[in-house]
Amino acid sequence: MSNKNRQFVLVSRPEGMVREGDFDLKDSAVPEPGPGEFLLRTVYLSVDPYMRGMMSDRKSYAEPVAIGAVMTGQVVGVVEKSNHDRFKEGEIVVAATGWQEYSVCDGTDCRKVNPDYGPISTSLHVLGMPGLTAYFGLLRICQPEAGQTVVVSGAAGAVGSTVGQIAKIMDCRAVGIAGSKEKTDWITGDLGFAAAVNYRDESSIYRSLKQHCPDGVHAYFDNVGGPITDAVFPLLAVGGRVAVCGQISQYNMDEAPTGPRLLWHLIVKRATLQGFLIFDFAKHYREGLIQLSEWVSSGRVKYRESIADGFEKAPGALVGLFQGDNIGKQLVKVSDL
Amino acid sequence: MSNKNRQFVLVSRPEGMVREGDFDLKDSAVPEPGPGEFLLRTVYLSVDPYMRGMMSDRKSYAEPVAIGAVMTGQVVGVVEKSNHDRFKEGEIVVAATGWQEYSVCDGTDCRKVNPDYGPISTSLHVLGMPGLTAYFGLLRICQPEAGQTVVVSGAAGAVGSTVGQIAKIMDCRAVGIAGSKEKTDWITGDLGFAAAVNYRDESSIYRSLKQHCPDGVHAYFDNVGGPITDAVFPLLAVGGRVAVCGQISQYNMDEAPTGPRLLWHLIVKRATLQGFLIFDFAKHYREGLIQLSEWVSSGRVKYRESIADGFEKAPGALVGLFQGDNIGKQLVKVSDL
Known part of the structure; x- marks a missing residue:
């Protein structure tokens, strides 16, 4: 020592x-x-x-x-x-x-x-805060139902990669947004995401997402914010649910960044947006960790x-x-x- | 004829x-x-x-x-x-x-x-769609609790004026945002709003609202959107709830209007935003109309x-x-x- x-x-x-x-x-x-x-x-x-x-x-x-x-x-x-x-x-x-x-x-x-x-x-990560963030954010806030499409931004990160895999366990289609071919290959290849969009490689994230989400976006787990989230909002399905977990695209901006005003989409789609901090689920951590441990040991959740x-x-x-x-x-x- | x-x-x-x-x-x-x-x-x-x-x-x-x-x-x-x-x-x-x-x-x-x-x-209005919109949007979506502060934009309109009065019946403090002294006088004088902000008369809607909402905004019923809503978001209380009912400030804009990106406030405040259309409450209209009729006859809701x-x-x-x-x-x- x-x-x-x-x-x-x-x-x-x-x-x-x-x-x-x-x-x-x-x-x-x-x-x-x-x-x-x-x-x-x-x-x-x-x-x-x-x-x-x-x-x-x-x-x-x-x-x-x-x-x-x-x-x-x-x-x-x-x-x-x-x-x-x-x-x-x-x-x-x-x-x-x-x-x-x-x-x-x-x-x-x-x-x-x-x-x-x-x-x-x-x-x-997967058996700690990021895993719990994915678990409670998806299950308690997005509340996806079998057959629905779940979109996650920051999909190759610690939280996002877990979100997509839990969505799959819930019999949802997971569609990930990430920033390189290596990342999108990993989440669609190894992790079983139904589709992925490489946002650095797309002239229109919106058009690419729309192709992958023909029934709309029933749930969106947002780690990123900014233009990526702008592309998701118009695709929300009626009754869609958005968990606002992070806004990593914004954290290094000192000036308040601007973007299109999107609230009217929430009316048309009767959608719900909810921000959360994992600490608010503290008394349920044990439930989450036990379930995540089982999924990791059985290989259903990889990292x-x-x-x-x-x-x-x-x-x-x-x-x-x-x-x-x-x-x-x-x-x-x-x-x- | x-x-x-x-x-x-x-x-x-x-x-x-x-x-x-x-x-x-x-x-x-x-x-x-x-x-x-x-x-x-x-x-x-x-x-x-x-x-x-x-x-x-x-x-x-x-x-x-x-x-x-x-x-x-x-x-x-x-x-x-x-x-x-x-x-x-x-x-x-x-x-x-x-x-x-x-x-x-x-x-x-x-x-x-x-x-x-x-x-x-x-x-x-008060015994029709606008009244029902106020009733269900406030009670089912904002879900205010006694003692909380409810902010409503478009507060002197058919919907907004009813929202504030129902909030008061629920023992909340109603704070209205409207566009003239005649309007703010009406809602604070005749309708019993605790306070009102004339947005055309304020150098900072945010500062004025902050004064009137020392404990933050527990619920926000938004009829207007745009810069008025931008001023409310930073004032949301932890666990705040926003009913997105209308965005009248945006309806006559053909270009997608831009504004500050505000989603990170939702994380910090663990706030929920929900868009709605009154039609989704159709099977409960009768409940709403009966209650509104009683409040109108007893003079608790004026119009x-x-x-x-x-x-x-x-x-x-x-x-x-x-x-x-x-x-x-x-x-x-x-x-x-």
């Missing part, structure tokens, strides 16, 4: 696109756990779209990261030392300890991971990881996320299990 | 703002009712925002009015002659017979009106009418509706009861 703890602290609030230079790599001493605490060594860091919001001081659902503070985020790691009666040395734990190699936890918002259920990295190797890669991995570099879940590997 | 039937037919599809010249006044003979039919003499014509959509050939929930056809719309009138076993001479009937002085009906989509319940004109006198005034009344000339329900008086 090293006696140095590397941390990434936020040094500037990005204007527009997040930059690697918004973070500074800082050395500090590995902290000592006090009574009722344990020391966690980070194995994987999670890199997620919501992090852009935490870097800005725009009012949102959570406090922004302070300038000079360690960047927030979920990690999975190993308990190295423990004075805690529930978290023991050698156990695997998911915690929101942020971008650092070591951290001291008192158990708050920590979750033990059983490594028998699969690689521990999955606790940061893919894009792993940046080395703690120092974290800022670059975040930048890459907004450029669409990742396929599946973007992780940063910090140490060996 | 005249033997001439004046009709307004649609002669051109408006580009942008509807013009009186889009209609042509045409004389024809008063039709004769056949077996199972009756002749209705129009007393009042209804003039409604949705009519703009029927004049355009843009795809929507209903077929557009054909060029050369009588303009569609609801009327209330008197049965002059009848070969129908349910609708008798002298009875008052609401029907969608369009802009003409006389029409023959077979009873489809016709509703008898009991004149003991109040002036028959109310069957075209106001702007009446254009004379059949030939119909096109001008429609143009005026989009200029915000009316307070309360815009009607055209065609003949004496």
Whole structure:
């Protein structure tokens, strides 16, 4: 075990696109756990779209990261030392300890991971927040019925790829929107999406989607927003349901972006749009994790990881996320299990 | 009884703002009712925002009015002659017979009106479609709870003025947005709205609304869309609900209008937006009409009418509706009861 703890602290609030230079790599001493605490060594860091919001001081659902503070985020790691009666040395734990190699936890918002259920990295995606986001967003908000068409944007990401596969399990047709041929090949080939649209390759996302959704879009799980969502709205079926999960296309824009006004489509289609945060489903997490674990073990839900190797890669991995570099879940590997 | 039937037919599809010249006044003979039919003499014509959509050939929930056809719309009138076993001479009937002085009906989509319940004109507003739209849109879609703040746009119109009064009956604070001092005075003075914003008189609708909604906007009933709705979105409370009823600010725009992208507010606020058409509540109309009648008779729901006198005034009344000339329900008086 090293006696140095590397941390990434936020040094500037990005204007527009997040930059690697918004973070500074800082050395500090590995902290000592006090009574009722344990020391966690980070194995994987999670890199997620919501992090852009935490870097800005725009009012949102959570406090922004302070300038000079360690960047927030979920990690999975190993308990190295423990004075805690529930978290023991050698156990695997998911915690929101942020971008650092070591951290001291008192158990708050920590979750033990059983490594028998699969690689521990999955606790940061398909068996963690992104998986739960897909599960509750699709089933509780989109509420798709058998035979219906479910469109998902950001379809090759950690959330979107899971949404499409759950839709398929629900006997729906999943149609994904993603940004490269490699991504659309993966979701239609390996994941069983009925169709996919590569938005970077289409002169009209609308026309291409329309072809793939002859009965309209009964449910839309939106991770992206912007022009992609503009293309989906006119195709909503009567009674269509939209889960507004993310708007990744908008997060790096400082000026309020403009686009066509689309609310009248909601009237004509009697459609419902609902924004959600996964925290609102906290008391149902266990239900979701049990079901997702079963689907993952039986191979009905597959996943893919894009792993940046080395703690120092974290800022670059975040930048890459907004450029669409990742396929599946973007992780940063910090140490060996 | 005249033997001439004046009709307004649609002669051109408006580009942008509807013009009186889009209609042509045409004389024809008063039709004769056949077996199972009756002749209705129009007393009042209804003039409604949705009519703009029927004049355009843009795809929507209903077929557009054909060029050369009588303009569609609801009327209330008197049965002059009848070969129908349910609708008798002298009875008052609401029907969608369009802009003409006389029409023959077979009873489809016709509703008898009991004149003991109040002036028959109310069957075209507070005790008709606009009243039902307010009733179901507010209670079923906005679902406001006691003590919450309900904002309504188009607040001095037939629908909006009823929404605010029902909100008050539900022990909510009603805050209205309207376009003149006379309108805001009416809704806060006579109708009991807690506050009102005159959007033509404000440098920032947002700031003014924020003052009147210190706890945020729990429910928003939108008749208007555009910049007014842009001002409401950032003020939505967590779990806020929006009923998208109309977008009158947009109906006369041929180019798809643009505005700020607002969907991320839905995520942060976990808000729900739902578009609706009153027809979807058809099987519950009776419930709504009974309740509205009680509230109108007891004086808990008040109304106001702007009446254009004379059949030939119909096109001008429609143009005026989009200029915000009316307070309360815009009607055209065609003949004496």
